[in-house]
Amino acid sequence: MQKRIRVTVNGSTVEANVEPRLLLVHFLREVAGLTGTHVGCETSVCGACTVLLEGRAVKSCTIFAVQTDGRKVETVEGLATNGNLHPVQEAFWNEHGLQCGYCTPGMIMTSCQLLSDHPNPSREEIRHGLEGNLCRCTGYMHIVNAVQAAAKKLSARA
Numbered sequence: 001m002q003k004r005i006r007v008t009v010n011g012s013t014v015e016a017n018v019e020p021r022l023l024l025v026h027f028l029r030e031v032a033g034l035t036g037t038h039v040g041c042e043t044s045v046c047g048a049c050t051v052l053l054e055g056r057a058v059k060s061c062t063i064f065a066v067q068t069d070g071r072k073v074e075t076v077e078g079l080a081t082n083g084n085l086h087p088v089q090e091a092f093w094n095e096h097g098l099q100c101g102y103c104t105p106g107m108i109m110t111s112c113q114l115l116s117d118h119p120n121p122s123r124e125e126i127r128h129g130l131e132g133n134l135c136r137c138t139g140y141m142h143i144v145n146a147v148q149a150a151a152k153k154l155s156a157r158a
Contacts, residue, residue: 005069009034010078018065025049027065028075036076036105047133050106051075057113076105087153088112097146099137107133111147120151
């Protein structure tokens with residue numbers, strides 16, 4: 001049995017018939033063709049699959065696609081505008097907040113919500129805000145630096 005859903009993904013409508021058990025991460029990758037959201041642990045531990053659902057960071061391996069029917073989802077592909085990286089993406093690049101890149105989309109999406117909620121977080125608040133995202137490569141220092149740099153750039157824009 002399939003259900004027809006209509007989801008706004010990165011500002012575009014995606015309609016599809018899906019199995020009720022299809023996870024959002026697989027919907028984004030296989031149906032919407034957006035492979036920036038990574039499949040990590042599939043148990044909600046690593047955060048590689050984090051996207052914004054109605055502006056809130058969620059692990060897309062914990063949500064069924066049918067639960068997003070009629071809602072807005074933003075992935076890492078939706079952050080850049082007119083060929084320009086989002087300030088968080090740019091900061092991760094400039095501050096070397098990525099290494100292998102596997103956790104990066106989830107870290108970036110979580111950082112976007114963190115900075116939306118707390119425009120000028122301390123290093124401790126950044127670490128706390130990113131607790132649900134794991135990285136095996138960077139040691140986190142560069143990620144924290146990237147979030148701080150993005151906060152400064154976003155504050156200067158406002």
